[in-house]
Amino acid sequence: xxxxVEYRIVSDLIGQPGxxxxxxxxxxxxxxxxxxxxxxVAVSTETAPKRRKVKPAPEE
Amino acid sequence: xxxxQYLSNPVVTVNSVAxxxxxxxxxxxxxxxxxxTTTFGETDRTYVKGLGxxxxxxxxxxxxxxTQTYATLAPLVGTTTTVVxxxxxGADSATNPGFTLTGALLAELPVINASLGExxxxxxxxxxxxxxxxxxx
Numbered sequence: 323x324x325x326x327v328e329y330r331i332v333s334d335l336i337g338q339p340g341x342x343x344x345x346x347x348x349x350x351x352x353x354x355x356x357x358x359x360x361x362x363v364a365v366s367t368e369t370a371p372k373r374r375k376v377k378p379a380p381e382e
Numbered sequence: 383x384x385x386x387q388y389l390s391n392p393v394v395t396v397n398s399v400a401x402x403x404x405x406x407x408x409x410x411x412x413x414x415x416x417x418x419t420t421t422f423g424e425t426d427r428t429y430v431k432g433l434g435x436x437x438x439x440x441x442x443x444x445x446x447x448x449t450q451t452y453a454t455l456a457p458l459v460g461t462t463t464t465v466v467x468x469x470x471x472g473a474d475s476a477t478n479p480g481f482t483l484t485g486a487l488l489a490e491l492p493v494i495n496a497s498l499g500e501x502x503x504x505x506x507x508x509x510x511x512x513x514x515x516x517x518x519x
Contacts, residue, residue, distance in 0.1 A: 333449040335399045335401070335454075336398055336400070347464075349463065350397050350457070353463065357453035357457050359454070
């Protein structure tokens with residue numbers, strides 16, 4: 323399994339709590355983490371396997 | 383006729399944190415160091431534009447509660463960040479430019495400034511960085 327780090331908003335001074343935080347250029351992410359404004363969450367980068375299409379059985 | 387705008391609701395953002403509700407004064411200065419080009423025979427000093435040396439100064443109510451002013455500023459001391467000050471809360475536009483310093487240094491932070499019977503305020507200065515006045519919504 324491979325993971326990527328994603329940031330989630332904790333404080334409403336940053337945005338909607340719970341939503342993903344995408345830092346703009348120049349933003350000090352470490353300071354936001356240290357201050358408790360956002361949290362880092364590991365998310366899987368693997369995509370779920372596609373479901374096989376099963377043809378319905380012909381009606382008799 | 384000259385007009386002046388009464389600003390009662392400017393927007394202040396430091397490192398993406400909205401500090402509007404803690405800020406009582408804000409200024410952003412676009413500044414270039416003047417380089418002296420005066421030569422012999424001239425009677426007045428003349429200058430050309432040198433390096434940009436911009437500055438943003440904020441007066442903030444200092445609170446140590448979680449995710450408020452101290453939590454915003456303390457991790458930034460000695461690092462660079464982005465500061466945005468806008469006249470109003472509307473979208474960026476020619477009449478509401480987002481004055482931005484990107485990569486400005488917070489060199490020092492007064493961590494306590496107590497006076498009897500007064501709310502605690504501190505003045506913080508962000509120095510340098512790239513200045514822009516964003517007018518694109």
